[in-house]
Amino acid sequence: MNHNTPVSPRPLSHLTDAQRRVLSAVQLRAHGVSAAQMSGQCRPGGPWQQLLPGVFVLHPGPPTSEEQLHAALLYAGRPTASVGGPVVPAQVRAEGEAGSYGDVMLTGLAALALYRFSCAPSLLSLDRIDVLVPRTRRLRSTGCARLVRVHSMPQAQEIVGLPVAPVARALADAVAQLTDADVVRRLLTEAVRGGHCEPAAVVRELTLARLLSRPHVVDAVDSLLAEGRAIAEDRLYRMVRDHGLPDPLWNVDLRLPGGPHLGGVDIYWPDHAVAVELDTRAPRQDEDAKGSSLLERSRERGEWPEYARKREHLERLGITVVHITPKKLREALDQQATVVRTALMASSDREPPACVVVLPR
Template sequence: MNHNTPLSPRPLRHLSDVQRRVLTTAQLRAHGVSAAETTGKCRPGGPWQQFLPGVYLLHPGPPTSEERLHGVLLYAARSSLADPVPAVPAQPGAGAPHGPLPYTDAMVTGLAALALYGFTSAPGLSSLEKIDVLVPRTRRLRSTGCARLVRTPSLPDPRLMTGVPVAPVVRALADAVAEVPDAAVVRRLLTEAVRDGHCEPAVLVRELNQARLLSRPHVVDAVDALLAESRAVAEDRLYRMVREHGLPDPVWNVDLRLPGGPYLGGLDAYWPEQAVALELDTRAPRHDEDALWSEYARKREQLERLGITVVYLTPKKLRDCPEQQATVVRTALMASLDREPAAPVEVLPR
């Protein structure tokens, strides 16, 4: 019997080709292959080989990247093919699900997951010495061979990529960053995630914070560079929105101050005649998330007490629906005709 020979008594029609080449001890036993027969086939020069504890390749050559992925998942998963888990929807462009998968409570994460998502800044699967697998904290397994276990108290919902359950991008990024000491690589990974629309900066920073990675100086530097670049991109989209949707020109990047009085805050755009202020909400939560939100709320309350309408736009909304955001601003400008005049303020360049 070789990897092309159907096993019995249970058919393998529900398996993909790679799943027929990578099987566990329990799966082989379910198909009538005894432990002694498995051991015999895995002797030097034999047709099979043991890949990981309890996981076998039904051919003698080196494993492919796809076989390595399925092998580490079989090693880490709770169940065998007797108890498959439902397929989950694929990410856009990932192809259709391939049916039920034999992996309960295990999913690929870290650099291997990013490679499956198509990150050009992540190493190719064939060059990865270790494949990270996310499992519940209670799993009594050890990292071994090319399988590196990453434990978590609560598993996220996986995505299906090329027939493999994969952790969401932000979780995969956090697990990758935890293992990458190179500041330049970390910066490239984070930048690609945001530039290509995999996630928003605030969501990414929140995940890094929860993973306690923002205490590492090279990660903090990468995050600071990412946030600065993301703000510059958002500002460019804001300028384009005003120009392309025919909004009146505001004064850009100004500070407001009461005449002879206290500082009121900085704004990305201000329309003095209509007393409409606009600010990009680019908050990225860290340990001081509550303080950041309090500062935003304080500024808004203070300006609105003076009769100034405050509009907050997020970079995501500017990217995804600029016309809708232009309508929000235009409505605020038009509504100024029905309001009492705002208190006088000094408008100063930043």
């Protein structure tokens, strides 16, 4: 059989070039190729090669990086047999769906390369391709495919027809394999600076992956949060300027006359008694995150209850506090400007607020 000719009378025109060159044993059987024919094609000097168990490259010579991605997904997407009968592999569940890989997706550095991270290594330089799979998947990592098991699969993104884990999840899986503090910091910084995701999402995934016990990861997260806040503050300035909101006081502390400190706010309109607070804290995590140094430091400083107490105290004094997250600023800036404008307009209908002293922060 010549590798330049169709493997069966059934057409392969619905497949991409890479998918025509990389097929699983089940897909080949569906196109009329027997197991004996597969073995014959893969003999030394033959036109095919078996890249992974049950996955074939239909040409001689080294596989391309794209072919390796398809091969890793085909291998990982293959379920094991269950009691009660054979299982139809996910990648051929429906007629013509040879490019469907079931419930698996690329993650780690391979995913970041597909997201075009400039500081991620090229696909050609990767020895292993990380694939996210359900924890119940019984296959083992082998060859170029490294399986990363997870209890709950995230919603995959599609890039060039391939299922890819969300950026925050891919980052966590990449960081799990890295020990170079500079590389980790550059990856996390690019994720935020490049607008791929918010710091809170990254911290959440790193915490769930139990990576915040590693000092070089914690240091990188501190830089990530500082970077995220700077970007969010810039959007906040833009919101006030571009939407014609009244000129506010920026980054001030509020205090009762002769009394206690009430806390700092990012924006304050004293004539309207309206404050805006930008919430760039790391998100509160589940009990599974116990032991992470970042979370422990946050709890030791009392950030969570202190934040709630400050907001409640200000509102009891008649000051309206508008809570804005970096994600809201990035995804719905116009909507957040409307929320703030509404709070300013409603100030005349409220009871006069308590007198507070405004100090630079």
